[in-house]
Amino acid sequence: MSELAWIDAAMTAARPQAVGALLRYFRDLDLAEEAFQDACLRALRSWPQKGPPRDPAAWLIMVGRNAAIDQVRRRRRQEALPEEDQISDLDDVEAPLAERLDGADYRDDVLRLLFICCHPDLPATQQIALALRIVSGLSVKQIARAFLVGEAAMEQRITRAKAKVAGAGVPFEAPGPVERAERLSAVAAMIYLVFNEGYSAGAAEQDDRSALPIEAMRLARLLLRLFPAEPEIMGLLALMLLQQSRAAARFDAAGDIVLLEDQNRAHWDRRMIVEGLALIDKAIRHRRRGPYQIQAAIAALHARALRPEDTDWAQIDALYAALEQLEPSPVVTLNRAVAVSKVKGPEAALAMVEPLANRLGGYFYFFGLKGALLAQLGRTAEARAAYDQAISLATTPAQAAHIRQHLDRLAADARS
């Protein structure tokens, strides 16, 4: 790896901790970001000459803090700037700071930085954009591409989101246990949003969005390292790893969605699968089940099946039932119906799906599944009507194309 690439990777890795600590010092997001930028510029000059520091995050925090203090002073025009060498030579101060990096302060710094992006007044897309900008350090251009909007529009969106966050007042006091747990769960939900923003994109958008799932997994890993005994964070990381393991098999050459049961399982990433399974294993020991763990366990059952017919649908049905109990939602019931159709047949599944019509009347997958179940039951005309409705509700070209395949198959069956 080239020197520049190494430095870049180290800065990316250190960013959440460094910006989080700088935010605590300065209590101002813009100033914290500026200070981090400054520290990175100095690192680019210093690290190639002096070699990498023992703890890049500690170095960046210290230099960023000094740089920002300088800037405040410079604005006041009171004192001359210290020489660059004085700032960069951190051998003495770095050691105690590095030790403290493992401390609770820094743990809460990162959590706070993530948490301010989850402000309930911010719509999901703004939460994601803000987290990608502030925590992950993605450029506005990269984020704009991921959301398929212009750079100026995204810049404006992020600025507005920042203003809203600043206006809401950042919680700086160290959180109590209950508050910390609440922050963790808000942050976990936001990280999963980041993941899904990338994961749910169509094949054509994968180039621009493929960074999002990777970034989400990186954030979850960071969070788990700070909160190592949280089974739901283990579950979240496991869930994302197990879903992402199928990335290479999810689209065909034409960019159409390949359903789970039609995917070439040889293209599933075994490394991600084994790590996901190891994390679920860890989480289960805590005997504190939660939605991410259950969803991860469902994904694990798919990952464990070498062929679609090996899938343990009865167990998946049971896990969805547990999820329904924990977090009742028509979408969960809809997913459970898929498992029920495999275990008890399409008739039982349809009986489960039909009562959801009121609540899922605008949901693509509702009509997609309803169409499939009706088709299995030989009720072709009704199936066609459901598929037509699905197409009208499709949000990506890939979704519509997928349903059209089903309609074509229905038409072909009718001819033969």
Added chain:
Amino acid sequence: MLYAFLCYNNEDAVFSWSQEEDDAVMARLAKAHEPLEKAGRFGPSVRLMPTTAATTLRKDSDPPLVIDGPYAETKEQLLGFYVIDCADLEDALSVAREFAKANPGGAYEVRPLRLFAPGTLKAENLAEPATAK
């Protein structure tokens, strides 16, 4: 004499590598391994999963204490390691508990592997006959 090479790096940085970067590093390493493998000098090599997948069994108390996460103390030193095939984490921890009874004090960090290569080393060819019989 057999030497163990313990690989340290910043996992944040390493796990931020793209697949291409990772593949490139592994390809360069494979080239470096090759002459040693051919000479029958290359023992088992492993890549560990990230520390987030680790569980630590402290065996200085009875019964031993199981803690999520990697071994984080600095007052003890790494003295050896095993690679053992286990059904799951629970199984691995019960193995660790058995070992702890035989050798209390210190800790075992139990970390799943993401890559295992058995290597080409043959006990009967070793220059130094320090293998357990």
